[in-house]
Amino acid sequence: MRPVMRHLPPSVVAAILLAASPALADAPKVVASIKPVHSLVAAVMEGVAEPALIVRGAASPHTYAMKPSDAKALAAADLVFWVGPELESFLDKPLKANAKKATSVELLEAPGVTLLDAREGGAWEAHDHGHKHDHGHAHGEGHGHEEVNTHVWLDPANARAMVAAIAEALSAKDPANAAAYTVNAGRTARSIDALDAELKAALAPVAGKPFVVFHDAYQYFEAHYGLNGVGAITVNPERRPSAKRLSEIRARITGLGAACVFAEPQFEPALVDTIVDGTRAKKGVLDPEGAELKDGPGLYPALMRGIAASLKDCLGS
Structure with missing residues (x-):
């Protein structure tokens, strides 16, 4: 140069x-x-x-x-x-x-x-x-x-x-x-x-609060920012989870006092309704791929900010 x-x-x-x-x-x-x-x-x-x-x-x-x-x-x-x-x-x-x-x-x-x-x-x-x-x-x-x-x-x-x-x-x-x-x-x-x-500054106040996700897409985000994901509704998002799996997750939510259960825009949201029914957990939405975001260079920062904002809004309220 x-x-x-x-x-x-x-x-x-x-x-x-x-x-x-x-x-x-x-x-x-x-x-x-x-x-x-x-x-x-x-x-x-x-x-x-x-x-x-x-x-x-x-x-x-x-x-x-x-x-x-x-x-x-x-x-x-x-x-x-x-x-x-x-x-x-x-x-x-x-x-x-x-x-x-x-x-x-x-x-x-x-x-x-x-x-x-x-x-x-x-x-x-x-x-x-x-x-x-x-x-x-x-x-x-x-x-x-x-x-x-x-x-x-x-x-x-x-x-x-x-x-x-x-x-x-x-x-x-x-x-x-x-x-x-x-x-x-x-x-x-x-x-x-x-x-x-x-994002580190924004997520610090909710770092210890337990939550459940739809599928295990957020492990890297959790590990990097010290967040406390405690379970996923489904291992494979292509397959509906069994009744046993849903029962295990509900027990996990109750036993740990999970604050939020997060759906994803690409998959069936009714499962989250079933999971949280009868618990004190709130519902949120996390999107690991930017389903509703405009393609292009700005999508990645918008995606990361969107995940952080959804976590902070649900876990912090």
């Missing part, structure tokens, strides 16, 4: 680099699987090109079915960013069949991403966040992906590591715009740091 540019704000540097680049029209065709991943990719690509998104709107990767337009996007793609087959299982075979020329980037494998073991059963011990696995390119010995929680973006430290991996993959595929990707990645990482500090 030229010496005079070191003294300019990052946004100005990015604008200069983008204006000077002759290769914007030749930017790679990029596809992202789910909205949080798409948001981070879009932030790194801002000003260069816009990535395509597969799982749109309120759809869930747990229940998604590929459309012909998705197959067409994969066939044209140069890069595909996804968490991995453990989360987006619907994408595993189409990537092999349709995205033959694309580089596939599994962000669960990104250097610096810390993984947490999936929790067993519907009721957990307080602050049971499993074992951490600092991830370079392999897990700890004997540790398979099927054993980990895949909602890695809900830890801001993981989001920063994902941004770095996204920028590296884009730069390798598109060296002409590498400087712009680097500047955008730096700006995005700094914004995640500021967001993290904001």
Whole structure:
């Protein structure tokens, strides 16, 4: 970078680099699987090109079915960013069949991403966040992906590591715009740091209060901010929980005095009504993927703020 540019704000540097680049029209065709991943990719690509998104709107990767337009996007793609087959299982075979020329980037494998073991059963011990696995390119010995929680973006430290991996993959595929990707990645990482500090302050007053979630999507968020999730209504959101599971969760709510039970916009809210009936727990909604948020670079911070606000509003009232 030229010496005079070191003294300019990052946004100005990015604008200069983008204006000077002759290769914007030749930017790679990029596809992202789910909205949080798409948001981070879009932030790194801002000003260069816009990535395509597969799982749109309120759809869930747990229940998604590929459309012909998705197959067409994969066939044209140069890069595909996804968490991995453990989360987006619907994408595993189409990537092999349709995205033959694309580089596939599994962000669960990104250097610096810390993984947490999936929790067993519907009721957990307080602050049971499993074992951490600092991830370079392999897990700890004997540790398979099927054993980990895949909602890695809900830890801001993981989001920063994902941004770095996204920028590296884009730069390798598109060296002409590498400087712009680097500047955008730096700006995005700094914004995640500021967001993290904001959320830590906001959530500190409710850190010890027990709550129940619809499914175990929030372990990374809980662990990072010291929150007290005590159970999930369902282990697999694609399957309705058994009567035994519902009875166990109700006992957990009563025994621990759980303050809130949280539904999700993508799944059946009537289950939450059944769970809280006859208890003192209140109902709330948490959204781990931004179902009702606008796609793009702003979705990730809005998603994280939305989860924090829902937790604070329900647990703090």
